[in-house]
Amino acid sequence: MSLKFFTKITTLVIVVFVFFQQKANAQFTALNNQTAQQLVDALTGSGVIVLNPTMNCPGQSNATFKLAPNGSTNLGIDSGIALTSGDALGSFGPQIGAGPGGAGNGPAADADLSNLVSQSLNDLCKLEFDFVPAGDSIKFDYVFASTEYQSYSCSQFNDVFGFFISGPSFPSTYNMAIIPNTTIPITVNTTTGVPANPGPLCTNVAPGSPFSQYYVNNTGGTSITYQGFTQVFTAQALVSPCDTYHLKLAIADCSDGSLDSGVFLKAGSLSSTALYVNTYGGGGLELPFTNTVRGCPPGVVRVSRQGGNVNQPVTIPLTYSGTAVPGVDYTPLPASITMAPGDTVVSLNVDGIPVSPAAGPKSVIISIFSPYTCSNSAPIVLASDTIMIYDSIYVSIINPDTAICIGKHVDVFAIADSFLNVIWTPGSTVDNPTQRNVTVSPTVPTNYTISVNLPAAGTACPASTAHVFVDVKVQPQVDLGPDKVTCGSSVQLYANTSPLNDDETFSWTPVTGLSDPEIRNPICTPPATTDYAVTVNPGAVGCDGHDTIRVRLLPDHITVLNNDTVVCAGSNISLRTDGDTAFSYNWDPEIDIVNPLASNTVLNAQTSGWYTLTASYPTCLPMPDSFYVEVQPVPQVNIGPDRVICTYDTIQMQGAVMPENYANYTYDWTPGIDLTDSTAKNPVFSGDGNVPEMSLVVTTPLGCRGADTMQIVVFAGDFMVVNPIDTGSCQPVNIQLGATGANTYTWSPGYGLSNTDIANPVATPNTSTDYKLIGSKTYGSHVCYDTQIVAVTVYPNAIITLPDSVQIWPGESYQMDPQGNGLYYSWFPPSGLSASNISNPVAQPEVRTRYFVTATTEAGCIVKDSIDVLVNTETLLDAPNAFSPTSGDFKIVKRGIATLQYFRIYNRWGNKVFETTNIDKGWDGTFNGVAQPLGVYVYSIDATTSTGKPFRKDGSVTLLR
DSSP states (O other): OOBOOOSHHHHHHHHHHHHHHHHSOOOEEEEESOOHHHHHHHHBOTTEEEEEEEEESOGGGEEEEEEOTTOOOSSSOSEEEEEESBOSGGGBSOOOTTOSOBOOOSEEOOHHHHTTOSSOEEEEEEEEEEEEESSSEEEEEEEEEESSTTTTTTSSOOOEEEEEEEETTEEEEEEOOBOTTSOOBOBHHHHOOOOSSOOHHHHTSSTTOSOGGGEEEOTTOSSBOSSEEEOOEEEEEEOOTTOOEEEEEEEEEESOSSSOEEEEEETTOBBOOOEEEEEEOGGGOOSSBSEEETTSSOEEEEEEEOSSOTTSOEEEEEEEESSOOBTTTBOOOOSEEEEOTTOOEEEEEEOBOOOSSOOOOEEEEEEEEOSOOOTTOOOOEEEEEEEEEESSOOOEEOSOSEEEETTOOEEEOEEOOTTSEEEEESOTTBSOTTSSSEEEOOSSOEEEEEEEEOTTOOTTSOOEEEEEEEEEEOOOEEEOOSOEEESSSOEEOOOEEESOOTTOEEEEESOTTBSOTTSSSOEEOOSSOEEEEEEEEOSSBTOOEEEEEEEEEOOSOOEEOOOOEEEETTOEEEOOEEOOTTSEEEEESOTTBSOTTOSSOEEEOOSOEEEEEEEEOTTSOOEEEEEEEEEEOOOEEEOOSOEEEETTOOEEOOOEEESTTOSOOEEEEESOTTBSOTTSSSOEEOOSSOEEEEEEEEEOTTOOEEEEEEEEEEEOSOOOEEESSEEEEESSOOEEOEEESOSEEEEEOOTTBSOSSSSSOEEOOSSOEEEEEEEEEEETTEEEEEEEEEEEEEEOOOOEEOOSEEEEOTTOOEEOOOEESOSEEEEEOOTTBSOSSSSSOEEOOSSOEEEEEEEEOTTOOEEEEEEEEEEOOSOEEEOOSEEOTTTOOBOOEEESOEEEEEEEEEOTTSOEEEEESOTTOOBOSEETTEEOOSEEEEEEEEEEETTSOEEEEEEEEEEOO
């Protein structure tokens, strides 16, 4: 069935389709590691029965392939099988570098391939099978490709392949892969592109070699990775129908296995269909399908043969199917045709029979069977084609009924065979009424008719017609009225149009807030102020009318932009508001506001409080907003008149502030150094010097400020000079006091004074006394008083206490210890004393001596005394009559100097328990380390005094425990 592309629109569609195909990134899909049966099934077409397929080829070296959807390729084959001496999957993709890498099976041997080239073979891949042809010839399509092209053209790396057929009528194996019209096998060197210097490996093959006209340079290719390949070749051979033949498809690398080659065989192209059938339209009618019209010139069925033995007669069986009924829809056709020797074409007419009523399109499918019947197998369909039977000449207008705006035009496209006679009516508004595709420009609604007929067909083949209606519209005038305002309630919109038109359609934008954006009068509830536009179409493209309307949504609140604030009384505040101008406004309270009916005005702040602005609009709820103003007073300050004081006097300052009921004033007196608190309202001043300007500044927390000043004159209050200020004397006291600088003097108390009202009385107190002197001095009309204190100290008399005499023995000394209040001492005579200027010297005179001492107190009061130190020249020895070891040893009591001959102690039994010659050593109550019992012990002392006098004493002592 033949489909023709025939109109402007159809052509346009095809052009666009092809464009996108060219822009697509097409790739093959491929699947390797196929079985021999899978490869043969993909290759086999009609008229061939395949038997016993076998394969000697690595799984990665064979594949089936198919062009991906929307793909494109320059290979010339869109699907099939691939046999390679390398990586079959690597054959598909963009051409990068030399092509797919080696992936073969090493050195190989094949006698048929070796007969084609002189080099050794590597990486063999071959597919073999038996087949039975239904016709008298066999053929298939293929492309040879190699990575040896370009870099190793005309070299020893002459990769080779062959399609070897054997069987009846072939005395020896025949290679079907040859250069057309030669017996030269197709290899790299025979089909390469012509290099600059081809060399003998290419030129010496045969005349015309290399046959570069069959070479395709694939450098940069997008779907095949080989650098080059051949055009599509057809391998073909004459065979005897129904005989069995053997076919071997083989490819191998030559000399080495580094760069690989491949052969691509078209899917379904292995066929034995030398017979063909084609249909042709009656009178040339080919659109939309090959067709003939009842009662018009007949269609033609043409059966042809190619190849094979055309010199033999052949009878070809025919069969007919389809929806058309022979003898009803068309004149019956023969069941077979016979071609005489040398004939290659037989034609049959398909005459459509007129019927009434019209039967509609009917199909006639003509199929041809193989004229050869192999064994008892069913007939083999070799080819088919279809012709349609129409009731009338086919014509169709692509455009649907349409409408245009007055003054516009529309292109109308018709489908009909291009050779038909064409006439459009009415033709006055058609640009070219005799063309299939026209431009019409009606000014009123018009029904256009196209009429087509066969040239010189006569009345037996009547004309056919098609119709299209073109309505004409006027652009509407649209009026939406004035803009609208709403507080949030719904608003009815309405599009007035002129002239009115029942075909009008409405399109409102935006659709937000509309009840229906495609009607004349939608209800509008906008979420915000919105500009709505309506497009009114009267039913024709390009004839729209437009208008816009703004629906202003008033806000549901206003915002007073003033924040709560604090100002000084009398300050002007600019009031600012964010609110729609459509509102009316009113401030409350109105007092102190320049214009209480304006949203943006001025407030002269005098009173603290809330100020509220209320916005109003008909149908809207009142919208208030407020802010708070704290008004702080500007203080009025009065600290009184200038003041006069004397030194050491004080002034109670008085800070009077108006208004006085404000509680947050702060006070700052300056200078504040002589004030009790410079930040208090009423501090006390006690300065010693004049203050040319005393000021009080009163402020509020915001800084509202008031101030007042005064002058303070300070007369000297320390004008008296008293001499002495403080003094003292040992008794009896008699001190002359004196003062100057005052006009009058008054002393107190009067005790011990010679006079209390003079400047220089004599003081004779018996005890220490502080005398206060008050003097007065007149400064104009102001009298100042100065007070001085004179401390008269009566120092205590010096006291010293010493014994009249003391007695010492030879070798002894006496520590002087005078009792009293002396601070300084002087002893006389100094002989025998350790020092003569301290209070307690050690006295060790050799003879009786009287020492005199003079003591002086800190205040200078003096006292004198004396002491006799009596020196006894004879030593005195003695011993106690009892002792306890816990209180100390039993020793000799010695006064003076003596030499001990012995000191012995005996117990009650006469045993000696202690003896020593050291007069300072005593008995501890033990004997040989053992504590002796309590009781009475006898002692004996034998010594000599410092004068040589013997001393002997015996006695007893009680040991206490």
